[in-house]
Each structure stands twice: as structure tokens, then as C-alpha cells.
Amino acid sequence: GQNIDQPTEMTATEGAIVQINCTYQTSGFNGLFWYQQHAGEAPTFLSYNVLDGLEEKGRFSSFLSRSKGYSYLLLKELQMKDSASYLCAVSDSNYQLIWGAGTKLIIKP
Amino acid sequence: IAGITQAPTSQILAAGRRMTLRCTQDMRHNAMYWYRQDLGLGLRLIHYSNTAGTTGKGEVPDGYSVSRANTDDFPLTLASAVPSQTSVYFCASSDQGGSTDTQYFGPGTRLTVL
Numbered sequence: 001g002q003n004i005d006q007p008t009e010m011t012a013t014e015g016a017i018v019q020i021n022c023t024y025q026t027s028g029f030n031g032l033f034w035y036q037q038h039a040g041e042a043p044t045f046l047s048y049n050v051l052d053g054l055e056e057k058g059r060f061s062s063f064l065s066r067s068k069g070y071s072y073l074l075l076k077e078l079q080m081k082d083s084a085s086y087l088c089a090v091s092d093s094n095y096q097l098i099w100g101a102g103t104k105l106i107i108k109p
Numbered sequence: 110i111a112g113i114t115q116a117p118t119s120q121i122l123a124a125g126r127r128m129t130l131r132c133t134q135d136m137r138h139n140a141m142y143w144y145r146q147d148l149g150l151g152l153r154l155i156h157y158s159n160t161a162g163t164t165g166k167g168e169v170p171d172g173y174s175v176s177r178a179n180t181d182d183f184p185l186t187l188a189s190a191v192p193s194q195t196s197v198y199f200c201a202s203s204d205q206g207g208s209t210d211t212q213y214f215g216p217g218t219r220l221t222v223l
Contacts, residue, residue, distance in 0.1 A: 004151060031209045042199060042214035043152070050209070087151070095207045096167065099151030 002026045004100035006088050011106045012078055020073045020086050020103045028093020034062055034073045035087040037102065043087055046073070075105075083107045112136070113215035115200050121221045122190050130185040130218050132200030138213075140206030141183040142167075143175060145196040146217075152199065158183055159206025190222045 003025045012018040031050035035043040049064035061074040085102040113134045144152040154167030158177040174186045198218045203210040
């Protein structure tokens, strides 16, 4: 079967750094997406990785290791507005997105 | 403002009733999708359409139907609602289907079936 695993919830302090992990087992791999979803709102795109390595985009970075079936999202200089759920999704062999349940990130002052 | 709109925002529905959730996009995207999001579960694909006039089944299609008469609209119909269809429904679109194009989401419809 296809499976995406993420921690259910994480807590971090404003101004700090947090790493949200995602492991996956899917039938085929055409890339991995990270989305942000604030409570009661739609998911919005953060990043896409298809090759191994680190992609940096401002305060957010995303890493991929295809051999390990592993990705992480790194958030630096945390702000209160970063409190949200972070969704990991893998594009499978049919280019359909398989979604993790999401990691709820709580930022404390 | 370009984007995706969904209607209604929320709805309470009696079991056995028919309901159509509306979705419209103005980005001229070829592909559109319907997902449901339930607590503790990832988004699950119900149906998709890679281009106007074609539709396909996703992971959880039973009890739902869709149509794609034109590029902009992709309605989702529950023929006879059941309580297990209580969920938040998101419509999404992307430039091309069958690709890794980014999907853009509508604001969602919160549906409660009693």
C-alpha cells in the first residue's frame, strides 16, 4: 500500500528553527510537495522536490532523499503566523498526490 | 481576483438527500480535482478531470459523481448523502493533469450529514 507518515503535532518557540519530517512508501515517485494549511483555510503550496538535496526558499527549506523515502521541511526564524498544519504529499506513478495527515505546528511566544 | 471558488461554504444535510457542491476556477487550468479532508487523515482524492469532457475516479469515489462540461466548472454530486460523507470538501485545479504541476485549492465546503 501507499503510506505517508508525519508527526501529528510539534511545538516550537518564536524565533527558533523547527524541522518537520515526512517518510513515504508509494508506488512510484514523481516528486514530493509541501503545503501549508492554516486552520479553517485551504492548503497553499510551499515547495516541490524531485531531486535529492536541499531547496531553499526564504525562511523555508525542503530536503529530499529518494533512496531513504524521506523528506523534511525546515522553518527558520519562526513567526507566530507560521502556526499551521504542514502537509506532505507525494506524486505517485499515476501523478496522483498521496497525502500525509499533516503536522500541526504550534508556535509559542 | 483569479482563483477557485466553492459554494456553499457550509451545509447541513439530512441523510438521503441529494446535494451538489459547486466549484469554479478562472485560471483556465485544464485539470481539476475533488478531495475530502477528515480529521486524522490526509486529503483523499474523490474524482478528477484532466481536461473538459473527461473525468476519472480517485481513491474514494463511491457515493459521488462529477461532470466537466467546460473548463471552468467541476461540480461534485452526492446522490443520496450518508453520515460518513460528513467532511470538508476541497476543489483544486492545476495547469495540466497527469503531471507535477502545482495544485491550487479552493476555500472548501464544510458538509455535515445528519
